[in-house]
Amino acid sequence: MFEGPVQRLIDELSRLPGIGAKSAQRLAFHLLSVEEADAHRLAVAITDMRDQIKTCGRCFNVAAEEFCSICRDQRRDVSIVCVVERPQDIIVLERTQEYRGRYHVLGGSLSPINGIGPGQLRFGELMDRLEPERIEEVIVATNPTIEGDATAMYIAREFKPQGVKVTRLASGLPVGGDLDYADELTLGRALIGRSEL
Amino acid sequence: MFEGPVQRLIDELSRLPGIGAKSAQRLAFHLLSVEEADAHRLAVAITDMRDQIKTCGRCFNVAAEEFCSICRDQRRDVSIVCVVERPQDIIVLERTQEYRGRYHVLGGSLSPINGIGPGQLRFGELMDRLEPERIEEVIVATNPTIEGDATAMYIAREFKPQGVKVTRLASGLPVGGDLDYADELTLGRALIGRSEL
Numbered sequence: 507m508f509e510g511p512v513q514r515l516i517d518e519l520s521r522l523p524g525i526g527a528k529s530a531q532r533l534a535f536h537l538l539s540v541e542e543a544d545a546h547r548l549a550v551a552i553t554d555m556r557d558q559i560k561t562c563g564r565c566f567n568v569a570a571e572e573f574c575s576i577c578r579d580q581r582r583d584v585s586i587v588c589v590v591e592r593p594q595d596i597i598v599l600e601r602t603q604e605y606r607g608r609y610h611v612l613g614g615s616l617s618p619i620n621g622i623g624p625g626q627l628r629f630g631e632l633m634d635r636l637e638p639e640r641i642e643e644v645i646v647a648t649n650p651t652i653e654g655d656a657t658a659m660y661i662a663r664e665f666k667p668q669g670v671k672v673t674r675l676a677s678g679l680p681v682g683g684d685l686d687y688a689d690e691l692t693l694g695r696a697l698i699g700r701s702e703l
Numbered sequence: 704m705f706e707g708p709v710q711r712l713i714d715e716l717s718r719l720p721g722i723g724a725k726s727a728q729r730l731a732f733h734l735l736s737v738e739e740a741d742a743h744r745l746a747v748a749i750t751d752m753r754d755q756i757k758t759c760g761r762c763f764n765v766a767a768e769e770f771c772s773i774c775r776d777q778r779r780d781v782s783i784v785c786v787v788e789r790p791q792d793i794i795v796l797e798r799t800q801e802y803r804g805r806y807h808v809l810g811g812s813l814s815p816i817n818g819i820g821p822g823q824l825r826f827g828e829l830m831d832r833l834e835p836e837r838i839e840e841v842i843v844a845t846n847p848t849i850e851g852d853a854t855a856m857y858i859a860r861e862f863k864p865q866g867v868k869v870t871r872l873a874s875g876l877p878v879g880g881d882l883d884y885a886d887e888l889t890l891g892r893a894l895i896g897r898s899e900l
Contacts, residue, residue, distance in 0.1 A: 511755040511756050514748050517748075522734075529721060531791060536719060546749075548715040551708070551714075551715040552712060556734070556743065559706060559709060568705065570706045575706060
């Protein structure tokens, strides 16, 4: 056991995902050896984030104000909404610079085995956005997993009758990947989704 | 780029050793999803550690008071001192429950290539402890590396003329290890240090 305050920090760090006892110890001693101001900045950054970050009132992305920066952006195409599982998925999509619509964070994907049914996800909130934003297309960008696929199917079934187009991100070979390393499922999807040249 | 406060925390987390951009992002979103109190406890633990932890006035271990818990412990054998490179090495030695003396944290090991000479390490402070604590043996527990060995040699050369016994932790095969996996240097040390049965 280390001196109390050191051990308490090691304990807290160990609770973080992917940080084991050894890493926590290494991080604690690192924070003990750096400049006081550097350690302080990390502590403040944690507190500030929790104090300042809210959930966007429209799309449930993280937001520093009532609405997130994407929802506040007047240049976005409001007729398209991209449905993602978690806020961090938005950044990945934004980096592609291929998408100019808005988002909707579901908060997960349908997973009956984990007790996550439609009532636990933000489908109703998405439904409520259709009319005021005059949404014409819902792009489902849930993960290409069984749960993500089931969620996409559910959205198609619920939203197509409302007259909106429901699309799904393509599954297939990763760009720059090697055919040799592709698993059968991915390769199967790539075959089904093949396009004419 | 994430909303300001999220990005600032990601930036701070990325500065930690062994935490890349992806891990920092994952940790930040984890801290956003946990209970407010959990995130707050981590921030407080960092600040508290920096506020409360000092360096032991005798052995330079981490200490919550003027002297560390080991130096304050009246049952320790003060005639033996174990020299380590860093405070975290003390814990590893304490876990063996084989050692009942005190410690001395050098602050590193001799490494001319990195500009660390005797002047950068706490040799003088160790010398000053010899008389008041009536130290009879100095156990050198620096790492079994070139730098650690050089440091051990230096200590032997400087301290033996003072009439103290200088010893070094044995190098050899790790207990439970496989001879097959031992590198030649370790095996060579194991041979040199062999003991009669």
